[in-house]
Every structure is written in C-alpha cells, then in structure tokens.
Amino acid sequence: MELTTVWFLLVAVLFTGYFILEGFDFGVGMLLPVLGRGDRQRRVLINTIGPVWDGNEVWLITAGGAMFAAFPEWYATLFSGFYLPLLLILLALIARGVAFEYRHKRPEASWKRRWDQAIFWGSAIPAVLWGVAFANIFRGVPLDADHEYVGGLLDLLHPYALLGGLTTLGLFATHGAVFLALKTTGDIRQRAGALAVKLGVGTAVAAVAFLGWSLTIRANAAAVVLAVGAALALLGGLAAARVRREGWAFTGTALAIALAVATLFAALFPNVLPSTLDPAGTLTATNAASTPYTLKIMTWVAVVFTPIVLAYQGWTYWVFRRRIGVQNIPQH
Amino acid sequence: MDALDVARWQFGVTTVYHFLFVPLTIGLSVLVAILQTMWHRTGNERYLKLTKFYGKLFLINFAMGVVTGIVQEFQFGMNWSDYSRFVGDIFGAPLAIEALVAFFLESTFIGLWIFGWDRLPKRLHLAAIWAAAIGTNLSAYFILAANSFMQNPVGFRINPDSGRAELTDFVAVLTNKVALVTFPHTLAGSFLVAGSLVVTVGLWHVMRNRGSADTGAYRFATKFGSWVVLVSATLVVLTGDIQGKIMTEVQPMKMAAAEGLYTTESPASFSVLTVGSLDGSREVFALKIPYLLSFLGTGDPNGTVQGINDLQAQYASQYGPGNYAPIIPVTYWSFRFMIGFGLAAAAIALLVLWSHRKGRTPTSRWLLRAGLVMPVLPLLANSFGWIFTEMGRQPWIVFGEMLTRNGVSRSVSLTEVLTSFTAFTLIYATLAVIEFKLLVRYARAGVPDVSDRPADDDTDDAERPLAFAY
Numbered sequence: 001m002e003l004t005t006v007w008f009l010l011v012a013v014l015f016t017g018y019f020i021l022e023g024f025d026f027g028v029g030m031l032l033p034v035l036g037r038g039d040r041q042r043r044v045l046i047n048t049i050g051p052v053w054d055g056n057e058v059w060l061i062t063a064g065g066a067m068f069a070a071f072p073e074w075y076a077t078l079f080s081g082f083y084l085p086l087l088l089i090l091l092a093l094i095a096r097g098v099a100f101e102y103r104h105k106r107p108e109a110s111w112k113r114r115w116d117q118a119i120f121w122g123s124a125i126p127a128v129l130w131g132v133a134f135a136n137i138f139r140g141v142p143l144d145a146d147h148e149y150v151g152g153l154l155d156l157l158h159p160y161a162l163l164g165g166l167t168t169l170g171l172f173a174t175h176g177a178v179f180l181a182l183k184t185t186g187d188i189r190q191r192a193g194a195l196a197v198k199l200g201v202g203t204a205v206a207a208v209a210f211l212g213w214s215l216t217i218r219a220n221a222a223a224v225v226l227a228v229g230a231a232l233a234l235l236g237g238l239a240a241a242r243v244r245r246e247g248w249a250f251t252g253t254a255l256a257i258a259l260a261v262a263t264l265f266a267a268l269f270p271n272v273l274p275s276t277l278d279p280a281g282t283l284t285a286t287n288a289a290s291t292p293y294t295l296k297i298m299t300w301v302a303v304v305f306t307p308i309v310l311a312y313q314g315w316t317y318w319v320f321r322r323r324i325g326v327q328n329i330p331q332h
Numbered sequence: 333m334d335a336l337d338v339a340r341w342q343f344g345v346t347t348v349y350h351f352l353f354v355p356l357t358i359g360l361s362v363l364v365a366i367l368q369t370m371w372h373r374t375g376n377e378r379y380l381k382l383t384k385f386y387g388k389l390f391l392i393n394f395a396m397g398v399v400t401g402i403v404q405e406f407q408f409g410m411n412w413s414d415y416s417r418f419v420g421d422i423f424g425a426p427l428a429i430e431a432l433v434a435f436f437l438e439s440t441f442i443g444l445w446i447f448g449w450d451r452l453p454k455r456l457h458l459a460a461i462w463a464a465a466i467g468t469n470l471s472a473y474f475i476l477a478a479n480s481f482m483q484n485p486v487g488f489r490i491n492p493d494s495g496r497a498e499l500t501d502f503v504a505v506l507t508n509k510v511a512l513v514t515f516p517h518t519l520a521g522s523f524l525v526a527g528s529l530v531v532t533v534g535l536w537h538v539m540r541n542r543g544s545a546d547t548g549a550y551r552f553a554t555k556f557g558s559w560v561v562l563v564s565a566t567l568v569v570l571t572g573d574i575q576g577k578i579m580t581e582v583q584p585m586k587m588a589a590a591e592g593l594y595t596t597e598s599p600a601s602f603s604v605l606t607v608g609s610l611d612g613s614r615e616v617f618a619l620k621i622p623y624l625l626s627f628l629g630t631g632d633p634n635g636t637v638q639g640i641n642d643l644q645a646q647y648a649s650q651y652g653p654g655n656y657a658p659i660i661p662v663t664y665w666s667f668r669f670m671i672g673f674g675l676a677a678a679a680i681a682l683l684v685l686w687s688h689r690k691g692r693t694p695t696s697r698w699l700l701r702a703g704l705v706m707p708v709l710p711l712l713a714n715s716f717g718w719i720f721t722e723m724g725r726q727p728w729i730v731f732g733e734m735l736t737r738n739g740v741s742r743s744v745s746l747t748e749v750l751t752s753f754t755a756f757t758l759i760y761a762t763l764a765v766i767e768f769k770l771l772v773r774y775a776r777a778g779v780p781d782v783s784d785r786p787a788d789d790d791t792d793d794a795e796r797p798l799a800f801a802y
Contacts, residue, residue, distance in 0.1 A: 098395050
C-alpha cells in the first residue's frame with residue numbers, strides 16, 4: 001500500500017478515535033444540566049470522565065499533527081478555510097477544559113453554575129461544529145487552483161452541513177448517555193439509560209438521513225456497506241440500551257460513530273478536500289501529501305508508539321472501570 | 333493595520349500567554365514527583381503534605397497549559413497557512429511526534445495520578461507522576477526542535493518545482509545545534525519559575541504562620557525551592573552562554589540586534605544600558621563593559637562581532653533589496669530584561685537561603701515582599717527570552733528561507749483575524765484573573781491534613797469517596 005494511503009487511513013483512524021472517545025465526553029458535558037440533579041450528582045457525571053477526558057482530547061491534537069505532517073496542504077487549506085468554526089471549537093474546548101479542573105475549586109453555587117455553563121456549551125458547540133466541518137470536507141468547498149479557500153462563512157452553513165452538525169450532536173449526546181448508564185450507579189444510571197433510548201431514536205433518524213444524503217454526493221460500494229453498518233450498529237446499541245445491556249449499548253454507539261466516520265472517509269478517498277469550483281483545486285491524498293521520506297519516518301514513529309499509547313490508555317480505562325455514584329463523592 | 337499585523341500580534345500574545353503556564357507544568361511536575369518520591373522513600377508525612385499541596389497548585393496551572401496549547405497547534409494552519417504549506421514536510425513531523433510520544437503520556441498519566449490516589453498501588457501511583465513529568469519535559473524537546481528549524485534551518489532542500497522546503501535528514505532536524513542548547517536552556521528557565529513558586533508559597537507560610545505545626549514542611553519547601561532556583565539559574569547562564577555563541581554563528585543579525593551594535597567591532601564591548609535615539613543608532617549615554625560582547629559571542633575577548641549595517645548590506649546583496657534587521661529597541665531591551673529578571677530571581681533565592689541559615693526564621697518585611705514577587709521575575713525573563721528570540725529572527729519566519737509576511741494565510745480576512753485575536757485576548761485575560769485568584773486561594777490555604785487517609789489495605793471498598801475528585 002502506498003504511504004499516502006496509509007496516512008489517509010491513519011488520519012481517518014485518529015479522527016474516528018477522537019470522535020468515539022471525546023464523543024462521550026461531549027455527551028456527558030451536554031447532559032450535565034439534564035441528568036445532574038444537584039451538585040453531588042453533577043460531580044458524579046464529571047468524575048466519570050475525569051481521569052480520561054484530557055487523554056481523549058490528545059487524539060485531536062495527534063490527528064491535527066498527523067494531518068500537518070502527512071498532508072500539509074490539507075491542513076493549511078482546511079484550517080485557514082474553516083477559520084471561524086475552528087475558532088469557536090477552540091474557545092469551547094478552552095472553556096470546557098478549564099471548567100472541569102476549576103468547577104470544584106470554590107464552594108459557591110454561582111461559581112459552579114458558571115462552570116457548568118462552560119461545560120455545557122463547551123461540549124455542545126464542538127459536538128455540532130465537528131459535524132458541520134466534516135460534512136463540508138465531504139461535500140467539498142470552494143477552492144481555487146492554488147488550493148486556497150475562496151468561500152465565506154455562509155458557504156459552510158448549508159442544509160447538508162447543518163444536518164451533519166445535528167447528527168454529530170445527537171450521536172455524541174446518545175453516546176454520552178449510554179456511557180453514563182455504563183459508568184454510574186443508582187438513579188443517574190436509570191435516567192441515563194432511559195434518556196439514551198429517547199435521544200437515540202431521534203439521532204437515528206438524523207443519522208440515516210445524513211448518511212443517505214452523503215451517499216448521493218459521492219459513494220462507492222465500501223461506503224454503502226459501512227453506512228448500513230453504522231445504522232445497524234446504532235439501532236443495535238439502542239435495542240441493547242432499552243433492555244439495559246449497557247456494555248453492548250456502548251459498543252453499539254461507539255461502533256456507529258466509527259462506521260459513520262469510516263463511511264465518509266471511504267467515499268471521500270482518494271480526495272481529502274474536494275473543490276466545488278475548479279477541479280484542479282481539489283486536494284487529494286497524493287497532491288496534498290508530504291514527501292515519501294517524511295511519510296516513511298512518520299510511519300515508523302506511528303508503528304512503534306501507537307501500540308504503546310493504546311496499551312497504557314486502555315489500561316487507564318481498566319483502572320477506572322468501576323461504576324461510581326454519589327456515595328463516592330467526598331463531602332467537601 | 334492589516335491581517336498580517338494582527339496575525340503576528342495574535343501569535344505573540346497567545347504564545348507568551350501559553351508559556352506562562354508551560355514552565356510551571358514542566359518544572360513543577362518534576363518537583364512534585366521528587367517530593368512524592370521523598371515521601372515514598374522516607375514515609376515522612378511532611379513530604380506527602382507538600383506533594384499534595386504543590387500538586388494542587390500544579391493542577392490549577394496544568395489545565396491552562398493544556399487548553400492554550402491546542403490553540404498553538406491550530407494557529408499555524410489558521411493564520412499561517414502559507415508558512416504551513418512551505419514547511420509542513422519538515423515542521424509537521426515534530427508536532428505530530430510531540431502529540432503521539434509526549435502529550436499522550438503526559439495527559440493519560442496525569443489523569444491516573446489525580447484520580448489514582450489511594451486507588452493505585454503506591455509504587456504505581458508514584459510512577460504515574462514521573463511518567464507525566466517525563467512526557468511534559470519530552471514535549472518541550474519536539475516543539476523546540478520545530479522552533480529551532482525556524483531559527484537555523486537544517487536537514488532540508490528547496491524543491492525547485494514546488495518551491496517548498498522538503499525534509500532530507502530528520503536526524504539533522506532533531507539534532508539541530510540550536511535545539512540541543514535551547515532545550516536545556518528552556519528547561520532550566522522553567523525550573524527557575526517552578527522553584528520560585530515553591531519558595532514564594534513556602535516563605536509566605538514560614539513568615540506568616542509562625543508556630544504552625546507545619547512550619548517544618550514550609551521551611552523545607554522554601555530551602556528546597558531556593559536551591560532549585562540557584563541550580564537552574566546557573567544552568568540558564570551556562571546554556572545561555574553557549575546559545576550566544578551559536579547565535580553569533582547562525583544568526584549574527586540577532587546577536588547584533590541584541591546589542592544594538594551597528595558597526596562591526598573587534599573587540600566588541602557589551603552595553604549594560606544605552607540611552608539614545610529610539611532605534612539605537614545614535615547614543616547619548618552608554619554604560620559599557622569592554623571585551624564582554626566579543627567574549628559572549630565568540631569565546632574570545634578580541635573576537636569580531638558583526639554589526640547590523642554590515643550584515644544588512646550582506647543580506648541585501650544575498651537576498652535582494654529589503655530591510656533585514658529586526659526592531660532594535662525590542663531586541664535590545666528584551667535581551668536585557670531576560671537576563672536581568674532571571675538574575676533577580678536568583679538573587680532573591682540567595683537572600684532567602686541566607687535568611688534561613690542555622691535554623692533562623694526571617695522576619696524582614698522586605699524579604700517577604702521580595703519573596704512574593706519572586707515567581708513573576710522568571711516568568712518575565714522567560715517571556716522576554718521568547719520575545720527576543722522570535723522578534724530577533726524577523727523579518728524572517730524561517731531564517732534565510734521565508735519572510736514572515738509571506739507566511740500568513742491569504743484566504744483569511746482582517747475581520748476574521750481581528751475576531752479571533754479579540755476573542756482569545758478576552759478569554760485569556762478572564763482566565764488569567766481566575767487562575768491567579770485560585771492559585772492565591774490554594775496557596776494561602778496551606779498544606780492539607782493527611783491524617784484521614786484510608787489504610788493501604790482497603791482499596792477494594794467501592795463505597796469509599798474518591799480522592800482528588802473533580
């Protein structure tokens with residue numbers, strides 16, 4: 001396999017990992033005001049992701065770095081072109097990350113309320129905007145022959161992209177609810193499980209519509225199979241959530257996110273950012289790529305370190321595998 | 333004002349801001365790991381208290397370093413996309429490796445450390461803070477290797493077809509002599525900040541909470557921090573000296589600009605302070621140390637240091653017409669502030685140690701005041717160091733290869749850059765106030781009570797409250 005293809009796959013895998021992992025973090029953040037009744041319950045919710053959210057976010061930093069290293073043109077065009085959405089994502093991630101750490105550092109209710117807001121919006125905004133961004137990557141954006149973005153903000157906000165945003169919002173919220181049902185005890189666990197089913201039904205409608213619409217834009221056999229798989233995984237996950245098989249429910253929503261992202265990347269290949277204007281502006285895994293020498297070095301680094309990272313990050317989830325509830329929250 | 337100016341200001345503001353938190357993360361992670369190791373080795377609760385106390389301050393700061401770091405990675409693509417296109421083949425790799433090798437290690441093990449108190453076996457929990465500290469320090473290497481390429485590009489060629497820089501020797505990029513010396517210099521500068529914070533907080537409690545049961549712990553912390561400051565100040569000076577010599581060789585214009593040296597001199601004297609026209613070309617009063625600049629730049633008191641005018645003429649013939657000198661007052665003063673603030677911190681550390689000699693407790697109000705401003709000094713020194721090294725490289729974004737004005741994103745409008753600059757400045761300013769107040773609050777609160785720790789054998793109790801929970 002060509003190294004450009006390897007790196008196309010690796011970038012896809014990194015974003016997939018990011019959406020699965022930070023997907024439930026976003027979901028937990030968005031559900032904080034819904035499922036967290038009172039301060040102690042809210043602390044339970046935040047502490048379910050407490051040990052892992054930062055490591056989950058590094059998937060994004062790695063995906064961005066991999067894109068920069070392996071496909072500098074893709075990175076440069078995408079980040080300068082999607083300027084304002086990325087700015088909003090950054091501001092949201094800043095507020096949210098600090099909020100986790102600072103929320104419990106003062107006892108006042110008003111202090112906590114403000115950080116709760118930061119966690120909610122800091123989770124909801126990226127959850128929508130990542131969908132908008134990926135829908136635009138998939139559909140293509142106005143690029144000139146130099147691969148420069150020549151559209152404006154409004155060129156990124158069309159119905160298809162908004163449906164993409166709604167889909168990721170729903171997927172992450174459902175995924176978060178399922179995660180909470182898996183990781184908590186008592187009252188929160190019950191309500192999270194029930195909410196997951198409700199959210200999931202609406203999400204399934206949006207997701208099927210979005211993936212269907214996507215396949216009318218560009219498609220191949222693999223993408224169709226993956227899209228069907230994504231829909232089935234989501235429905236399976238919801239069925240499992242309904243009968244309170246929480247581990248299977250989580251597997252289902254995680255798989256649904258993975259397969260939905262895979263659908264987009266599979267249909268997109270070999271393009272990485274199509275141009276809706278001049279076809280010469282289209283960025284592909286070949287014309288956006290670094291030199292074979294750089295890709296070779298990066299491949300060796302990835303081959304050596306990815307298994308190590310997966311091992312210790314996986315081990316962290318094992319260490320913190322236990323469910324938590326209000327009884328685990330200290331009094332002060 | 334155009335998008336280029338705002339993009340440059342944004343890079344300056346967000347980078348200096350990011351680097352207020354990074355040095356504490358780098359330095360304090362190791363110092364906390366050392367304190368926890370001492371507890372582990374001796375069983376003395378004093379070290380456990382200090383570990384938890386400084387660990388809390390570390391975490392308040394850590395969060396800010398993490399979230400402001402993401403901005404840095406995104407910013408290259410957002411505001412500097414033509415730069416990213418030009419150097420992506422070389423510059424992207426260290427960034428990606430930094431994330432994969434260092435950031436995962438740091439973030440995952442920090443999570444294990446925060447939430448693993450009394451849950452992980454003690455030895456493993458100690459290993460977690462060390463792994464996080466190693467990850468943090470490792471990350472500095474990769475980002476400095478990337479920055480060093482901008483100062484002294486090596487291991488590449490320019491592709492004549494695309495006009496882009498392409499990597500030819502990755503080992504050369506990682507062993508860039510600028511990177512090899514900047515790394516220890518930056519780490520030592522970081523420990524200067526971390527040590528200073530340890531001193532400030534310790535000293536405040538020593539002097540304000542006389543007779544407290546924890547005075548012994550605070551005394552230890554104050555002296556420990558002072559030694560860290562003195563050792564790192566020495567290392568900063570030693571590595572800075574080597575840096576000066578390398579800079580004279582690879583970026584002679586930066587060295588000349590540091591000194592405001594317009595004409596080539598041998599021997600060249602070092603100006604401690606100059607009063608003159610703003611651009612430094614005409615001096616009214618100057619305090620000078622003869623031979624020192626020659627010695628700093630070349631290691632030989634009679635060595636030749638090239639002046640700005642000669643270098644300008646040389647570059648103009650080499651690269652075509654243009655101004656190849658940085659803004660001299662900025663480089664001249666930032667260089668002096670860097671050195672001055674750093675040395676001031678070391679001087680205070682010396683006073684603090686002296687005031688604690690033979691079991692004495694200091695009483696001087698002046699010492700307390702000096703101790704309280706102490707962490708600000710190395711923070712300023714670090715900031716001016718970065719301002720010097722980045723501004724001194726101008727007008728280049730990659731020295732000799734790409735001008736800063738050619739690196740900015742062409743597709744991004746002034747309105748967009750202004751929006752993001754304003755947004756970052758506002759959120760950063762707000763968070764700075766919040767963070768500072770929290771640090772003060774937790775620093776005042778003092779070391780925690782550790783007497784209610786669960787015994788080591790009941791780690792399986794699922795109903796037990798979590799340690800360090802958010």
